[in-house]
Amino acid sequence: MKITVKEIEAWLEAFREEITAHKEELSDLDQAIGDGDHGINMARGVKEMHNLLETKSFQVPGEILKAVSMVFIGKIGGAAGPLYGSAFMKMAAEAGTKEALSAEEFLGVLRAGKSAIVQRGKAETGEKTMVDVWLPLLKKFEGKQEIDWDDWENSAEELKNNTKEMHAKKGRAAYLGARSVGHIDPGATSSYYLFKALADTLREGS
Amino acid sequence: MKITVKEIEAWLEAFREEITAHKEELSDLDQAIGDGDHGINMARGVKEMHNLLETKSFQVPGEILKAVSMVFIGKIGGAAGPLYGSAFMKMAAEAGTKEALSAEEFLGVLRAGKSAIVQRGKAETGEKTMVDVWLPLLKKFEGKQEIDWDDWENSAEELKNNTKEMHAKKGRAAYLGARSVGHIDPGATSSYYLFKALADTLREGS
Amino acid sequence: MKKLINDVEQIVDEMLNGMTAAHPNELRRLEDTTVLVRKDAPVQGKVGIVSGGGSGHEPAHAGFVGPGMLDAAVAGEVFTSPTPDQVFEAIKAVDGGKGVLLIIKNYTGDVMNFEMAGEMAEAEGINVKQVVVNDDVAVEDSSFTSGRRGIAGTVLVHKIAGAKAAEGASLEEVQQTAEGVIKNVKSMGMSLHPCTVPASGKPGFTLAENEMEIGTGIHGEPGVERTELKPAKEVAQILFDKIQEDMQLQKGEEIAVLINGLGSTPLMELYVMNHSVAKILQQHELQVEETIVGEWMTSLEMAGASLTILKLDEERKKLLHAPADTVAFKR
């Protein structure tokens, strides 16, 4: 499996479709334990990303990841904007100028994104944020040469579902204290869609 | 029939009971074509009047009418306060220091009240105000030596009901224009209760 | 009815105490009255200005008491004109020897109560004049009726008459200036949501989710027309057209604009409204000398807004910009 601009574009486009289709769900989750805008924020970001992908063409994965990071930083706003934006920024740096990435290399790119999120947001696992998807998912598949995309998707889904029973310690939901328990974290959910979109793209493409 | 302090007190007490019992009705009528406070305003006035009657004693009808006029002016507020207040003020002046009034004299007292309302409010009949009860009612019984109190009460009721089809020209309801048609005027209704209370008092007392 | 209050019967009293507690250096409550006066009233050698009306229009009227605007505000029960004895106390407290101007909004109750107070004051030798504000073009102007209501334009009458009095003008001059404002100020309002008079506990009217009311007053009264919900630019056009029908403003004319929130409309929406209004005024090539956006003459928690336009001349322009130092309006 080789990941080139084509795969990245397909992945991001699939991500856009997931977000657009689940905009309400994301906002409803955020309504319950936050301020109800996560779906709106993400939809605004991926819409702008779509415009970018439509109008510009890219040579290498690093280039597209960089351009998308700027869109996310400049368009999403809220907490999710800097987090996804920083993630893609670091992913771009990690991808560098390589034309094609192996599965292993691509996992390294995603791990760089995860590090950026942790660095920017200072959250640990168990604090009911998107970190609870990124960190354990990438840990589970660390060092894998080939990825079982069904396992990947199911793991991501399980991880985001696990946030339901967590007591939020970071982000807006933390203000609710114990009342945050019983609701799935919206950012973990959008991250699940990001990873589901990746599975759908690469599973088909494989 | 002789009207002394005793009859006046009984009348005003009966008026208080009517207003208190119909406070909601008066406010609802005012809600429809005004600002919804007529029942509240009148109830505040008659409550204070009741306190006055409980604590002070009076020698002549003129004295009690005067004291009540001050309460109405100082407590009712809105449009109804100055109108009822001015009416009772002029009624007091007309009653003077007489200890007892004949039916004819008492009709003269009420006519003085009516003139005060017309002078203060500058409304004519047909403009959907309390004037549409006061003016035709007193005209109908003008010069009568004895009063048929059933006729009196029915006439007052009919007159206030007649305001329903009128297009308001004075008071707050005038702002509604044609939309005021179809609702009975609240001030005409409180005036009806004033005259009904009078009938009930003097009918029993006769 | 959900309100942040203690006791329906004590609302006005507690509000007035809450105001003097917050602004002890600016406002003083006359004992046993519902009158708030300037801390330093009466100001000798200055015409006193008294306004007021029912409560529920805050910051009107006590919020406008202070140097450059009002000397006293008389508060009635919610949406009910204050009584003559209260107004009379206000007049006595602010007469600094040059007489007192009463600024009355044109409601039968207000006019009669203030007039009676004026008669009481005249009887005690205080020189009293009055002006009656009737800026609401939603209501037809007719000599057969009690005429138009006074609404948000009243704030501009307060400002300009107050500045004139502060200059040391005579009672007749202040009255004349106020009359000039009244002739040249027109307003029209609309609402999205009614309000509930505390003592009644029920909203003044009901509106469906897709309805709005055009021509609403400031007392929870229904308006003159009910339509489906429209975007701000159409609302702005409706309000402007009705005002313009009456004012016939010409290209290049200098005006002041007041966008007034009725109580629960967020400032965000008032500025969106101003965005739409400004565009219309530009199309008409009107010269906007001043725009005032905020909640000045409210109607409890009614949602909605009114547009007020004041035609300026040199004097009004100068007085509008003159200093004012009140709790709610500073310049």
Next chain:
Amino acid sequence: MKKLINDVEQIVDEMLNGMTAAHPNELRRLEDTTVLVRKDAPVQGKVGIVSGGGSGHEPAHAGFVGPGMLDAAVAGEVFTSPTPDQVFEAIKAVDGGKGVLLIIKNYTGDVMNFEMAGEMAEAEGINVKQVVVNDDVAVEDSSFTSGRRGIAGTVLVHKIAGAKAAEGASLEEVQQTAEGVIKNVKSMGMSLHPCTVPASGKPGFTLAENEMEIGTGIHGEPGVERTELKPAKEVAQILFDKIQEDMQLQKGEEIAVLINGLGSTPLMELYVMNHSVAKILQQHELQVEETIVGEWMTSLEMAGASLTILKLDEERKKLLHAPADTVAFKR
């Protein structure tokens, strides 16, 4: 959802245009941004102060732009932090050579976006410092979480830091003064009625007719506790007690008080609330140097209020009283 708007997508843009249209001599919008700056920005030789956050808190933050308070306000989407590029533009526009202080409310999003902007500015050689306001005692303070939210107390940080900058203080001094305010200001809010984010169209939570929410934030978030509706004096006591638990104010201590309306609560109710608050403060023999009542940090059309108490020292007292000439706050 009933709002006086044109287009949900254009609300912030139109609001900003409505503001500059209303206040052309006071405010200027940086082209292609959501940043409003003082008309005369950058002020040479003065520390620039930038604040902002999601929209929907009007008059915060642009209403506080002007001499004596902020140099720029950055507006995000409704209840969504503005992005770093916007904040960066603001920083560049107000840097008068003495550096720029960012006043941030403690929300993860705001902190991260402003921080990224600060990094961008530092990279271009602009000296940037930041303070993070976290006055909301409704939320538990813990080093394990992101800590307390910034709410209405932010307005006092704007006022006092702005006055310090206007005196010509250095960036470090302004930051230090702002930190001093932050350490000594605590707030707590409650609500009777939620608000609806325009883009979502649904209220942030629901409350029954006899319920209220204690500890509500300013983003339509639910509070920390739901109780039955209580009278203003009990509400005042709950808010005060929670603040006092944290502040441990002593007899005779000098404080400033802010009663902040959340959007649709009539000023009448805020003054009733102040009446109840003032009584409690008197019982505790606290010296109230200043009381500010009004809508300063709103949450769209949420109904409710917050209480803020600031402990004063000589410097804060002087700076609180210093002149300010902004659209919404004048002194």
